[in-house]
Amino acid sequence: MRRVDCVQIVEAVAKLCSEINIKLNPGVRNLIEEALKKETSSVGREILYQLLENAEIAYKKKLPLCQDTGMAVAFLELGQEVKITGGNLYDAINEGVRIGYKREYLRNSVVRHPFYRVNTGDNTPVIIHTRVVEGDVFNIYLMAKGGGSENTSALKMLTPAEGRQGVEDFVVQTVSNAGANPCPPLIIGVGIGGNFELAPLLAKEAILKSGEQKDKRDEDRELERTLLNKINRLGIGPQGLGGRTTALAVYVNTFPCHIASLPVAVNINCHSSRHGKINL
Amino acid sequence: MAKYSLSAPLTGEVVEKLKIGDRVLLSGIVYTARDAAHKRFIELIKAGEEFPVDLHGQIIYYVGPTPARPGCPTGAAGPTTSSRMDPYTPMLISSKGLKAMIGKGSRSLEVRKALQKYKAVYFAAIGGAGALISCRIKKAEVVAYRDLGPEAVYKLTVEKLPVIVVNDCHGGDLYEEGRKKYVIS
Numbered sequence: 001m002r003r004v005d006c007v008q009i010v011e012a013v014a015k016l017c018s019e020i021n022i023k024l025n026p027g028v029r030n031l032i033e034e035a036l037k038k039e040t041s042s043v044g045r046e047i048l049y050q051l052l053e054n055a056e057i058a059y060k061k062k063l064p065l066c067q068d069t070g071m072a073v074a075f076l077e078l079g080q081e082v083k084i085t086g087g088n089l090y091d092a093i094n095e096g097v098r099i100g101y102k103r104e105y106l107r108n109s110v111v112r113h114p115f116y117r118v119n120t121g122d123n124t125p126v127i128i129h130t131r132v133v134e135g136d137v138f139n140i141y142l143m144a145k146g147g148g149s150e151n152t153s154a155l156k157m158l159t160p161a162e163g164r165q166g167v168e169d170f171v172v173q174t175v176s177n178a179g180a181n182p183c184p185p186l187i188i189g190v191g192i193g194g195n196f197e198l199a200p201l202l203a204k205e206a207i208l209k210s211g212e213q214k215d216k217r218d219e220d221r222e223l224e225r226t227l228l229n230k231i232n233r234l235g236i237g238p239q240g241l242g243g244r245t246t247a248l249a250v251y252v253n254t255f256p257c258h259i260a261s262l263p264v265a266v267n268i269n270c271h272s273s274r275h276g277k278i279n280l
Numbered sequence: 281m282a283k284y285s286l287s288a289p290l291t292g293e294v295v296e297k298l299k300i301g302d303r304v305l306l307s308g309i310v311y312t313a314r315d316a317a318h319k320r321f322i323e324l325i326k327a328g329e330e331f332p333v334d335l336h337g338q339i340i341y342y343v344g345p346t347p348a349r350p351g352c353p354t355g356a357a358g359p360t361t362s363s364r365m366d367p368y369t370p371m372l373i374s375s376k377g378l379k380a381m382i383g384k385g386s387r388s389l390e391v392r393k394a395l396q397k398y399k400a401v402y403f404a405a406i407g408g409a410g411a412l413i414s415c416r417i418k419k420a421e422v423v424a425y426r427d428l429g430p431e432a433v434y435k436l437t438v439e440k441l442p443v444i445v446v447n448d449c450h451g452g453d454l455y456e457e458g459r460k461k462y463v464i465s
Protein backbone atom coordinates (compact mmCIF):
# COMPACT_ATOMS: atom_id res chain seq x y z
CA MET A 1 0.00 0.00 0.00
CA ARG A 2 1.19 3.48 -0.86
CA ARG A 3 0.06 6.18 1.53
CA VAL A 4 -1.07 9.64 0.43
CA ASP A 5 -1.86 12.12 3.16
CA CYS A 6 -4.77 14.56 3.02
CA VAL A 7 -2.41 17.46 3.76
CA GLN A 8 -0.68 16.76 0.44
CA ILE A 9 -4.01 16.52 -1.39
CA VAL A 10 -5.28 19.84 0.02
CA GLU A 11 -2.16 21.72 -1.07
CA ALA A 12 -2.02 20.08 -4.51
CA VAL A 13 -5.65 20.92 -5.25
CA ALA A 14 -5.24 24.51 -4.00
CA LYS A 15 -2.24 24.97 -6.29
CA LEU A 16 -4.08 23.49 -9.24
CA CYS A 17 -7.01 25.91 -8.75
CA SER A 18 -4.60 28.79 -9.10
CA GLU A 19 -2.77 27.33 -12.07
CA ILE A 20 -5.77 26.48 -14.24
CA ASN A 21 -7.55 29.79 -13.64
CA ILE A 22 -4.58 32.07 -14.23
CA LYS A 23 -2.39 30.36 -16.79
CA LEU A 24 -3.81 29.61 -20.23
CA ASN A 25 -3.45 25.90 -20.99
CA PRO A 26 -0.48 25.67 -23.45
CA GLY A 27 -2.45 23.29 -25.68
CA VAL A 28 -5.24 25.86 -25.98
CA ARG A 29 -2.74 28.62 -26.73
CA ASN A 30 -1.39 26.55 -29.63
CA LEU A 31 -4.90 26.00 -30.95
CA ILE A 32 -5.61 29.76 -30.89
CA GLU A 33 -2.34 30.46 -32.72
CA GLU A 34 -3.23 27.84 -35.34
CA ALA A 35 -6.71 29.35 -35.73
CA LEU A 36 -5.19 32.75 -36.44
CA LYS A 37 -3.57 31.29 -39.55
CA LYS A 38 -6.96 30.31 -40.95
CA GLU A 39 -9.34 32.99 -39.68
CA THR A 40 -10.40 35.37 -42.45
CA SER A 41 -12.85 37.55 -40.51
CA SER A 42 -11.20 40.77 -39.38
CA VAL A 43 -13.24 41.04 -36.18
CA GLY A 44 -12.53 37.35 -35.59
CA ARG A 45 -8.78 37.89 -35.89
CA GLU A 46 -8.99 40.94 -33.64
CA ILE A 47 -10.65 38.81 -30.96
CA LEU A 48 -8.18 35.92 -31.25
CA TYR A 49 -5.28 38.37 -30.77
CA GLN A 50 -7.05 39.87 -27.77
CA LEU A 51 -7.46 36.42 -26.24
CA LEU A 52 -3.70 35.89 -26.47
CA GLU A 53 -3.12 39.34 -24.99
CA ASN A 54 -5.59 38.51 -22.23
CA ALA A 55 -3.60 35.37 -21.37
CA GLU A 56 -0.40 37.37 -21.15
CA ILE A 57 -1.94 40.00 -18.86
CA ALA A 58 -3.51 37.29 -16.68
CA TYR A 59 -0.19 35.54 -16.25
CA LYS A 60 1.79 38.71 -15.52
CA LYS A 61 -0.71 40.26 -13.13
CA LYS A 62 -1.83 36.99 -11.55
CA LEU A 63 -5.39 37.72 -12.62
CA PRO A 64 -7.86 35.00 -13.58
CA LEU A 65 -8.28 34.62 -17.37
CA CYS A 66 -12.02 35.00 -16.89
CA GLN A 67 -14.14 36.39 -14.05
CA ASP A 68 -16.23 33.23 -14.06
CA THR A 69 -13.72 31.04 -12.27
CA GLY A 70 -16.29 28.30 -12.39
CA MET A 71 -17.63 25.53 -10.27
CA ALA A 72 -14.80 23.11 -9.54
CA VAL A 73 -15.13 19.60 -10.97
CA ALA A 74 -12.68 16.89 -9.95
CA PHE A 75 -12.17 13.54 -11.65
CA LEU A 76 -10.12 11.22 -9.45
CA GLU A 77 -8.25 8.15 -10.64
CA LEU A 78 -7.46 6.31 -7.48
CA GLY A 79 -5.27 3.22 -7.55
CA GLN A 80 -6.63 0.41 -5.37
CA GLU A 81 -3.25 0.10 -3.71
CA VAL A 82 -3.33 3.67 -2.43
CA LYS A 83 -4.33 4.38 1.15
CA ILE A 84 -5.58 7.88 1.96
CA THR A 85 -4.44 8.94 5.41
CA GLY A 86 -5.09 11.89 7.70
CA GLY A 87 -8.77 12.42 6.92
CA ASN A 88 -11.56 12.05 4.39
CA LEU A 89 -10.56 12.23 0.73
CA TYR A 90 -13.54 14.29 -0.42
CA ASP A 91 -13.15 16.71 2.49
CA ALA A 92 -9.54 17.22 1.42
CA ILE A 93 -10.54 18.00 -2.18
CA ASN A 94 -13.13 20.51 -0.95
CA GLU A 95 -10.63 22.09 1.44
CA GLY A 96 -8.14 22.43 -1.41
CA VAL A 97 -10.67 24.34 -3.50
CA ARG A 98 -11.70 26.46 -0.51
CA ILE A 99 -8.07 27.49 0.12
CA GLY A 100 -7.11 27.85 -3.55
CA TYR A 101 -10.04 30.10 -4.43
CA LYS A 102 -9.52 32.34 -1.39
CA ARG A 103 -5.75 32.58 -1.73
CA GLU A 104 -5.84 33.54 -5.41
CA TYR A 105 -8.83 35.90 -5.25
CA LEU A 106 -10.98 33.66 -7.44
CA ARG A 107 -14.73 34.19 -7.57
CA ASN A 108 -17.11 32.17 -5.45
CA SER A 109 -19.73 31.07 -7.96
CA VAL A 110 -21.73 28.40 -6.10
CA VAL A 111 -25.15 28.86 -4.46
CA ARG A 112 -26.45 26.56 -1.74
CA HIS A 113 -29.80 25.69 -3.34
CA PRO A 114 -31.09 25.99 -6.93
CA PHE A 115 -34.12 28.05 -5.78
CA TYR A 116 -32.86 29.75 -2.60
CA ARG A 117 -29.74 31.12 -4.16
CA VAL A 118 -27.42 32.04 -1.30
CA ASN A 119 -23.71 31.89 -2.15
CA THR A 120 -21.85 29.19 -0.20
CA GLY A 121 -19.02 31.71 0.18
CA ASP A 122 -16.10 29.40 -0.59
CA ASN A 123 -16.87 27.88 -4.00
CA THR A 124 -17.63 24.49 -2.50
CA PRO A 125 -18.98 21.87 -2.84
CA VAL A 126 -16.72 20.45 -5.52
CA ILE A 127 -18.38 18.00 -7.91
CA ILE A 128 -16.28 14.86 -7.56
CA HIS A 129 -16.18 11.72 -9.71
CA THR A 130 -13.97 8.82 -8.75
CA ARG A 131 -12.72 5.85 -10.68
CA VAL A 132 -10.81 3.09 -8.94
CA VAL A 133 -7.93 1.85 -11.07
CA GLU A 134 -5.20 -0.74 -10.75
CA GLY A 135 -1.89 -0.13 -9.02
CA ASP A 136 -0.84 2.73 -6.79
CA VAL A 137 -1.38 5.76 -8.99
CA PHE A 138 -3.42 8.74 -7.81
CA ASN A 139 -4.35 11.30 -10.45
CA ILE A 140 -6.51 14.35 -9.80
CA TYR A 141 -7.97 16.08 -12.84
CA LEU A 142 -9.51 19.44 -12.02
CA MET A 143 -11.69 21.66 -14.15
CA ALA A 144 -13.01 25.16 -13.42
CA LYS A 145 -16.26 25.06 -15.36
CA GLY A 146 -17.97 28.32 -16.24
CA GLY A 147 -21.75 28.69 -16.17
CA GLY A 148 -22.20 30.32 -19.58
CA SER A 149 -20.78 27.40 -21.51
CA GLU A 150 -22.20 24.71 -19.23
CA ASN A 151 -25.70 26.16 -19.78
CA THR A 152 -25.43 25.48 -23.51
CA SER A 153 -24.40 21.83 -23.13
CA ALA A 154 -26.94 19.11 -23.98
CA LEU A 155 -27.81 15.41 -23.79
CA LYS A 156 -29.98 13.38 -26.16
CA MET A 157 -31.01 9.76 -26.12
CA LEU A 158 -30.95 8.81 -29.79
CA THR A 159 -32.16 5.50 -31.23
CA PRO A 160 -29.61 3.13 -32.80
CA ALA A 161 -31.20 3.75 -36.22
CA GLU A 162 -30.26 7.43 -36.05
CA GLY A 163 -26.65 6.29 -35.94
CA ARG A 164 -23.61 8.38 -36.63
CA GLN A 165 -25.59 10.84 -38.75
CA GLY A 166 -27.92 11.48 -35.81
CA VAL A 167 -24.94 12.09 -33.54
CA GLU A 168 -23.31 14.53 -35.98
CA ASP A 169 -26.57 16.43 -36.47
CA PHE A 170 -27.18 16.72 -32.73
CA VAL A 171 -23.66 17.96 -31.98
CA VAL A 172 -23.72 20.57 -34.75
CA GLN A 173 -27.25 21.69 -33.80
CA THR A 174 -26.24 22.09 -30.15
CA VAL A 175 -23.32 24.33 -31.11
CA SER A 176 -25.51 26.27 -33.53
CA ASN A 177 -28.14 26.89 -30.84
CA ALA A 178 -25.46 28.06 -28.41
CA GLY A 179 -24.38 30.86 -30.78
CA ALA A 180 -22.31 33.51 -29.02
CA ASN A 181 -23.35 32.57 -25.46
CA PRO A 182 -20.61 30.08 -24.49
CA CYS A 183 -17.74 32.38 -25.61
CA PRO A 184 -16.55 30.84 -28.88
CA PRO A 185 -14.08 29.69 -30.15
CA LEU A 186 -15.09 26.56 -28.23
CA ILE A 187 -13.52 23.37 -27.01
CA ILE A 188 -16.14 20.65 -27.31
CA GLY A 189 -16.37 17.27 -25.57
CA VAL A 190 -18.67 14.64 -27.06
CA GLY A 191 -19.64 11.53 -25.09
CA ILE A 192 -21.25 8.77 -27.13
CA GLY A 193 -22.67 5.59 -25.58
CA GLY A 194 -22.93 4.47 -21.99
CA ASN A 195 -26.31 5.52 -20.64
CA PHE A 196 -28.24 8.54 -19.41
CA GLU A 197 -25.75 9.51 -16.70
CA LEU A 198 -22.54 8.24 -18.25
CA ALA A 199 -22.68 10.07 -21.61
CA PRO A 200 -22.17 13.56 -20.06
CA LEU A 201 -19.33 12.22 -17.93
CA LEU A 202 -17.70 10.80 -21.06
CA ALA A 203 -18.05 14.20 -22.73
CA LYS A 204 -16.42 16.06 -19.86
CA GLU A 205 -13.72 13.46 -19.47
CA ALA A 206 -12.93 13.82 -23.20
CA ILE A 207 -11.97 17.44 -22.55
CA LEU A 208 -10.11 16.71 -19.31
CA LYS A 209 -8.00 14.05 -20.97
CA SER A 210 -7.52 15.84 -24.27
CA GLY A 211 -3.79 15.84 -23.65
CA GLU A 212 -3.75 12.02 -23.54
CA GLN A 213 -4.76 11.07 -27.04
CA LYS A 214 -2.41 8.17 -27.69
CA ASP A 215 -4.92 5.37 -27.15
CA LYS A 216 -7.69 6.98 -29.15
CA ARG A 217 -9.26 4.85 -31.88
CA ASP A 218 -8.86 5.98 -35.48
CA GLU A 219 -12.64 6.03 -35.97
CA ASP A 220 -13.03 8.45 -33.05
CA ARG A 221 -10.29 10.72 -34.39
CA GLU A 222 -11.96 10.75 -37.78
CA LEU A 223 -15.28 11.70 -36.18
CA GLU A 224 -13.53 14.52 -34.30
CA ARG A 225 -12.21 15.94 -37.58
CA THR A 226 -15.59 15.65 -39.28
CA LEU A 227 -17.39 17.37 -36.41
CA LEU A 228 -14.83 20.17 -36.19
CA ASN A 229 -15.15 20.80 -39.89
CA LYS A 230 -18.95 20.89 -39.79
CA ILE A 231 -18.99 23.16 -36.73
CA ASN A 232 -16.58 25.59 -38.34
CA ARG A 233 -18.86 25.88 -41.37
CA LEU A 234 -21.57 27.38 -39.13
CA GLY A 235 -20.01 30.84 -39.46
CA ILE A 236 -20.54 31.73 -35.76
CA GLY A 237 -16.86 32.65 -35.36
CA PRO A 238 -14.95 34.13 -32.39
CA GLN A 239 -17.45 35.62 -29.90
CA GLY A 240 -20.27 34.84 -32.36
CA LEU A 241 -19.52 37.92 -34.48
CA GLY A 242 -18.91 35.90 -37.65
CA GLY A 243 -15.90 33.90 -38.78
CA ARG A 244 -14.37 30.51 -39.49
CA THR A 245 -13.27 29.65 -35.96
CA THR A 246 -16.34 28.56 -34.03
CA ALA A 247 -14.51 25.68 -32.35
CA LEU A 248 -10.83 25.13 -31.69
CA ALA A 249 -11.17 21.41 -31.03
CA VAL A 250 -13.65 18.56 -30.65
CA TYR A 251 -12.83 15.56 -28.45
CA VAL A 252 -14.83 12.34 -28.73
CA ASN A 253 -15.12 9.64 -26.07
CA THR A 254 -17.10 6.45 -26.69
CA PHE A 255 -18.32 3.59 -24.46
CA PRO A 256 -20.41 0.42 -24.89
CA CYS A 257 -24.16 0.92 -24.62
CA HIS A 258 -27.51 -0.93 -24.47
CA ILE A 259 -28.80 -2.64 -27.66
CA ALA A 260 -31.74 -0.20 -27.69
CA SER A 261 -29.81 3.01 -26.97
CA LEU A 262 -27.52 5.60 -28.51
CA PRO A 263 -26.93 8.30 -25.90
CA VAL A 264 -24.96 11.39 -26.94
CA ALA A 265 -23.83 14.27 -24.75
CA VAL A 266 -22.19 17.52 -25.82
CA ASN A 267 -20.20 19.42 -23.22
CA ILE A 268 -19.30 22.90 -24.35
CA ASN A 269 -16.27 24.72 -23.00
CA CYS A 270 -15.26 28.31 -23.69
CA HIS A 271 -11.94 29.22 -25.31
CA SER A 272 -10.15 29.29 -21.95
CA SER A 273 -10.96 25.63 -21.23
CA ARG A 274 -9.48 25.67 -17.75
CA HIS A 275 -8.37 22.26 -16.60
CA GLY A 276 -5.28 20.51 -15.33
CA LYS A 277 -3.94 17.36 -13.77
CA ILE A 278 -1.76 16.40 -10.86
CA ASN A 279 -0.21 13.08 -10.09
CA LEU A 280 0.22 12.50 -6.38
CA MET B 281 -17.19 50.29 -39.51
CA ALA B 282 -16.66 53.46 -37.48
CA LYS B 283 -14.72 54.06 -34.28
CA TYR B 284 -16.04 56.15 -31.40
CA SER B 285 -14.97 57.22 -27.93
CA LEU B 286 -17.99 57.70 -25.69
CA SER B 287 -18.97 58.43 -22.10
CA ALA B 288 -22.27 58.22 -20.24
CA PRO B 289 -24.74 59.84 -20.07
CA LEU B 290 -25.61 58.84 -23.64
CA THR B 291 -28.29 60.67 -25.59
CA GLY B 292 -30.65 59.39 -28.27
CA GLU B 293 -28.69 61.42 -30.82
CA VAL B 294 -25.42 59.68 -30.02
CA VAL B 295 -27.07 56.25 -29.99
CA GLU B 296 -28.60 56.89 -33.42
CA LYS B 297 -25.13 57.31 -34.93
CA LEU B 298 -23.99 53.85 -33.81
CA LYS B 299 -24.24 50.98 -36.29
CA ILE B 300 -23.53 47.27 -35.88
CA GLY B 301 -19.84 46.43 -36.05
CA ASP B 302 -18.74 49.86 -34.84
CA ARG B 303 -15.91 49.74 -32.31
CA VAL B 304 -16.43 51.92 -29.26
CA LEU B 305 -14.05 52.86 -26.45
CA LEU B 306 -16.05 53.69 -23.33
CA SER B 307 -14.70 55.94 -20.60
CA GLY B 308 -16.34 57.27 -17.45
CA ILE B 309 -19.11 55.64 -15.44
CA VAL B 310 -20.57 52.18 -16.03
CA TYR B 311 -22.87 50.36 -13.56
CA THR B 312 -22.69 46.61 -13.06
CA ALA B 313 -25.75 44.40 -12.57
CA ARG B 314 -26.50 40.71 -13.07
CA ASP B 315 -29.55 38.48 -12.59
CA ALA B 316 -30.12 39.02 -8.88
CA ALA B 317 -29.76 42.83 -9.03
CA HIS B 318 -32.05 43.01 -12.06
CA LYS B 319 -34.70 41.04 -10.21
CA ARG B 320 -34.56 43.56 -7.34
CA PHE B 321 -34.64 46.53 -9.77
CA ILE B 322 -37.86 45.28 -11.31
CA GLU B 323 -39.45 44.62 -7.91
CA LEU B 324 -38.71 48.25 -6.97
CA ILE B 325 -40.21 49.58 -10.19
CA LYS B 326 -43.35 47.48 -9.72
CA ALA B 327 -43.70 48.60 -6.10
CA GLY B 328 -43.05 52.22 -7.11
CA GLU B 329 -40.23 52.48 -4.59
CA GLU B 330 -37.10 54.61 -4.66
CA PHE B 331 -34.34 53.38 -7.00
CA PRO B 332 -30.75 52.96 -5.72
CA VAL B 333 -29.12 54.42 -8.87
CA ASP B 334 -30.20 56.94 -11.51
CA LEU B 335 -30.03 54.96 -14.77
CA HIS B 336 -31.09 57.81 -17.04
CA GLY B 337 -28.72 57.82 -20.04
CA GLN B 338 -26.51 55.28 -18.29
CA ILE B 339 -24.76 52.05 -19.24
CA ILE B 340 -25.20 48.72 -17.44
CA TYR B 341 -22.43 46.14 -17.71
CA TYR B 342 -23.43 42.52 -17.07
CA VAL B 343 -20.48 41.42 -14.98
CA GLY B 344 -19.58 39.82 -11.68
CA PRO B 345 -15.83 40.46 -11.23
CA THR B 346 -13.48 38.26 -9.26
CA PRO B 347 -12.40 39.76 -5.89
CA ALA B 348 -9.74 42.45 -6.21
CA ARG B 349 -6.21 41.74 -5.04
CA PRO B 350 -4.98 44.36 -2.56
CA GLY B 351 -4.19 47.61 -4.37
CA CYS B 352 -6.30 46.81 -7.47
CA PRO B 353 -9.77 48.28 -8.10
CA THR B 354 -11.14 44.95 -9.32
CA GLY B 355 -10.24 41.44 -10.43
CA ALA B 356 -11.03 39.85 -13.79
CA ALA B 357 -14.15 41.46 -15.22
CA GLY B 358 -15.43 40.04 -18.51
CA PRO B 359 -19.10 39.99 -19.54
CA THR B 360 -21.66 37.35 -18.58
CA THR B 361 -24.43 35.96 -20.83
CA SER B 362 -26.89 38.79 -21.49
CA SER B 363 -29.97 36.72 -22.37
CA ARG B 364 -30.51 35.98 -18.68
CA MET B 365 -31.31 39.67 -18.22
CA ASP B 366 -33.73 39.77 -21.19
CA PRO B 367 -36.94 39.48 -19.12
CA TYR B 368 -35.97 42.58 -17.11
CA THR B 369 -34.28 44.81 -19.70
CA PRO B 370 -37.23 46.36 -21.61
CA MET B 371 -38.66 47.78 -18.37
CA LEU B 372 -35.33 49.36 -17.40
CA ILE B 373 -35.11 50.97 -20.84
CA SER B 374 -38.71 52.19 -20.94
CA SER B 375 -39.19 53.37 -17.37
CA LYS B 376 -35.67 54.18 -16.15
CA GLY B 377 -34.10 55.64 -19.29
CA LEU B 378 -31.30 53.06 -19.55
CA LYS B 379 -29.39 53.76 -22.80
CA ALA B 380 -26.84 51.00 -23.19
CA MET B 381 -25.90 47.54 -22.03
CA ILE B 382 -22.64 45.61 -22.28
CA GLY B 383 -22.66 41.82 -22.27
CA LYS B 384 -22.22 38.81 -24.52
CA GLY B 385 -24.62 36.73 -26.57
CA SER B 386 -27.83 37.54 -28.41
CA ARG B 387 -30.86 39.38 -27.01
CA SER B 388 -34.57 38.59 -27.19
CA LEU B 389 -36.91 40.14 -29.73
CA GLU B 390 -38.50 42.20 -26.92
CA VAL B 391 -35.13 43.71 -25.99
CA ARG B 392 -34.27 44.46 -29.62
CA LYS B 393 -37.66 46.15 -30.10
CA ALA B 394 -37.11 48.26 -26.98
CA LEU B 395 -33.70 49.35 -28.33
CA GLN B 396 -35.41 50.62 -31.48
CA LYS B 397 -38.36 52.24 -29.75
CA TYR B 398 -36.39 54.07 -27.06
CA LYS B 399 -33.09 54.58 -28.95
CA ALA B 400 -30.79 52.42 -26.88
CA VAL B 401 -27.86 50.20 -27.83
CA TYR B 402 -26.39 46.80 -26.94
CA PHE B 403 -22.62 46.34 -26.92
CA ALA B 404 -20.57 43.13 -26.71
CA ALA B 405 -17.38 42.99 -24.69
CA ILE B 406 -15.08 40.06 -25.28
CA GLY B 407 -16.27 37.13 -23.21
CA GLY B 408 -13.40 35.51 -21.38
CA ALA B 409 -11.05 38.46 -21.74
CA GLY B 410 -11.48 39.17 -18.03
CA ALA B 411 -7.88 40.12 -17.32
CA LEU B 412 -7.60 42.48 -20.29
CA ILE B 413 -10.83 44.27 -19.38
CA SER B 414 -9.77 44.50 -15.74
CA CYS B 415 -6.89 46.78 -16.78
CA ARG B 416 -9.40 49.30 -18.16
CA ILE B 417 -11.27 49.60 -14.86
CA LYS B 418 -9.80 52.38 -12.74
CA LYS B 419 -12.19 52.50 -9.82
CA ALA B 420 -14.96 50.31 -8.40
CA GLU B 421 -17.38 51.08 -5.58
CA VAL B 422 -20.46 49.20 -4.43
CA VAL B 423 -23.54 51.41 -4.74
CA ALA B 424 -26.28 48.86 -3.98
CA TYR B 425 -26.96 45.31 -2.77
CA ARG B 426 -23.63 44.59 -1.09
CA ASP B 427 -25.19 41.39 0.26
CA LEU B 428 -25.12 39.91 -3.25
CA GLY B 429 -21.31 39.60 -3.18
CA PRO B 430 -20.03 39.33 -6.78
CA GLU B 431 -23.56 40.18 -7.95
CA ALA B 432 -23.72 43.52 -6.10
CA VAL B 433 -24.24 46.73 -8.10
CA TYR B 434 -20.90 48.47 -8.63
CA LYS B 435 -20.22 51.92 -10.02
CA LEU B 436 -17.16 51.43 -12.21
CA THR B 437 -14.95 54.16 -13.59
CA VAL B 438 -13.52 52.83 -16.85
CA GLU B 439 -10.96 54.11 -19.31
CA LYS B 440 -11.11 53.06 -22.96
CA LEU B 441 -13.12 49.90 -22.34
CA PRO B 442 -13.31 48.24 -25.80
CA VAL B 443 -16.79 47.17 -26.94
CA ILE B 444 -18.48 46.35 -30.25
CA VAL B 445 -21.99 47.43 -31.31
CA VAL B 446 -24.04 44.24 -31.70
CA ASN B 447 -27.63 45.57 -31.66
CA ASP B 448 -28.11 49.15 -32.80
CA CYS B 449 -31.31 51.20 -32.59
CA HIS B 450 -31.96 50.63 -36.29
CA GLY B 451 -32.77 46.94 -35.88
CA GLY B 452 -29.31 45.67 -36.85
CA ASP B 453 -27.95 42.48 -35.28
CA LEU B 454 -24.24 41.72 -35.74
CA TYR B 455 -24.63 38.12 -34.51
CA GLU B 456 -27.06 37.42 -37.37
CA GLU B 457 -25.21 39.44 -39.99
CA GLY B 458 -21.74 38.17 -39.04
CA ARG B 459 -22.86 34.56 -39.12
CA LYS B 460 -24.63 34.98 -42.47
CA LYS B 461 -21.42 36.30 -43.97
CA TYR B 462 -19.32 33.29 -42.96
CA VAL B 463 -21.73 30.34 -43.02
CA ILE B 464 -20.89 27.62 -45.54
CA SER B 465 -23.94 25.54 -46.40
